[in-house]
Amino acid sequence: MRIEFDDGTLLLRDAPDGVPHAEWDDRVDEYRTQARHYRSIRDWAGEWDDATAENGQLELHQSAGQDINLTDDARAYPDLALTPAVQIESREYQQAALNAWRDHGRRGSVVLPTGSGKTFLGIQAIADAGVATLVVVPTIDLMNQWHATLTNAFGDQLSQDIGVLGGGSHDVTPITVTTYDSAYRYIDEYGDRFGLLVVDEVHHLPAPTYQQIPEMTIAPYRLGLTATYERADDKHEVLEDLIGPVVYEEQVDNLAGEYLSEYETIHLSVNLTSEERKRYDEEYQIYRDYVDSHDFDLWKETGYQEFLQRTSYDPQGRRALIAKQRAEKIARTAAKKLDTLDNLIKRHHDDRVIIFTANNEFAYDISKEFIIPCITHQTKTDERTEILERFKTGEYSMLATSQVLDEGIDVPAANVGIILSGSASKRQYAQRLGRILRPTEDREPARLYEIIAADTKENYVSQQRRQGVTDSADS
Incomplete structure (x- = not known):
């Protein structure tokens, strides 16, 4: 039997019946399977042996009641002898x-x-x-x-x-x-x-x-x-x-203190102004009335998808979606959130602070209001690199961002995070928490603030994203 790699699949030439995962291909009169089954087929044919895998021609053990002579023409990768240049002891x-x-x-x-x-x-x-x-x-x-x-x-x-x-x-x-x-x-x-x-x-x-x-x-x-x-x-x-x-x-709590910074999460509620409350209640009620008059199960992803599909052809549904978005924006950009943010910025003027928002528009508004640098997905690579470098050295002590820093990117030195808005995603919350948990020499506790508009959908969203990620410490 000969294994060949063929455009993301494995072509099994002269294969006996019973090869795992294999399906007959009438176009070539041979068995074929997905490339990912390479190791499974090698296991089936005989003992998996890295020491001899490079030889291609293998005499393997008896399998399925017959001796299998396997030629491996699929493997095109080399062995490498590697030792990480920087010898840092593993935690x-x-x-x-x-x-x-x-x-x-x-x-x-x-x-x-x-x-x-x-x-x-x-x-x-x-x-x-x-x-x-x-x-x-x-x-x-x-x-x-x-x-x-x-x-x-x-x-x-x-x-x-x-x-x-x-x-x-x-x-x-x-x-x-x-x-x-x-x-x-x-x-x-x-x-x-x-x-x-x-x-x-x-x-x-x-x-x-x-x-x-x-x-x-x-x-x-x-x-x-x-x-x-x-x-x-x-x-x-x-x-x-x-x-x-x-x-x-x-889990993050198991590493906090010894390998990651100690941390605390602080959840702050602010009230909408009377004008904001009036507009929020009006818009949100339009959305709720439409949802309640239909059989959408919004607790399930399929239910919300059904709602979105209906808004594409139902004018009332479209109006309900717009009302929902308007209500969310009122809560997201509440005036007293900015007042609270102002107080936190003054309190943490000696710290490295990242301010998280849900969208670019709000991030830019904060950047202009408080005269701090901003990073979004629209920020060019060179500019982003320069901002992060200045943040690392302390030339910039604060920066605002939308969702671009949520995942993966190494943000050095940050020890305070302020969430002004975000999704219900536990993943997003965990990633934002992770941005401030890298240990520093003084090992001062990191802090993650979350500013929520009281008596709005943000209360539910906040509970959803925090559930199972970290214990809350209401303040």
Whole structure:
């Protein structure tokens, strides 16, 4: 039997009946399967042996009542002998996570809080696996960040530079970092060239198009990294099949104090002005009246999707959606929120503060009102890098942002976060908390403030995003 990689699939030439996951392809009169089943087929055919896998021609053990002579023409990835250049001793939980991943056959996801060193763990896993590696990340910023880290760790040990696939670059080498979008576009071409697939922020992977990334690569070793594994739509359940099970998980409270900053969360309520209250109640009632007159189960994602679909053709539904958005904006931008923000800015003038909003418009308004720098997805890379560098050195002590800093990007030195608005996502809340938990020399407790408009939908949203992430400390 001969295994060949063919555009993101495995072509099984002269295969006997009973090969796992294989389906007959009438076009070529051979069995075929997804590339991700490469290791399963090798396991089925005989003992998985990394020491001899590079030889291609393997005499394997008896399987399914017959002797299998397997020629492996699918593997196109090399072995690598790597040692991270910077020898930093692993923290206890990082070593435990690496051991757990190794014990599960180098397959599975690790869930660690933001700021606890997931990238460092990824570097250790790459060295441990010792094979060509593809690192997949959600954004260009994270791609550049990983590229710099990989170059520092392994750049001098490789005959080729660390590869970059995405952001205008198309350079694929034995260790390559890419974005989800670029990996999806090219994985059918390069899916045979990597033995380890590292997926950062792996909770994005269940998206239908992104699932093709692990499906179309033969990588026998797989590592998912995230601070927030579970998804509201429960689609994280597919990750066990694509990447492997969760092999290690650590909660933020278990690391606070020794490895992350001690922290406290402070929730502040402000009242709407009489004019804001009048407009909020009017708009929100329009929305509620429409929802109550129909059978939408808004507690379920499908119910809200049904509501949105109806607004596309029902004028009253459209008016209800606009009313909901107007009410949310009134609560989100309440005048007394800015008064409270002003007080917090004065109180923490000696700290490094990040102010989080739900959208660009509000972030820019705050930037203008308080004369502080602002980062959104519209901010150019060079400008963003300069702002973060000045924030790190202390030249800037505060910055405002929408959602662009929620995930992945390393924000050094921040010890105070102020949430003015956001979604009900527990993931977003955990990521914003993680932005301020990186330990500092003085180990002063970090603080995360959340300013909520009283007697509005924000109360419910706040409870939803905090539930299961951290204990609340109302103030």
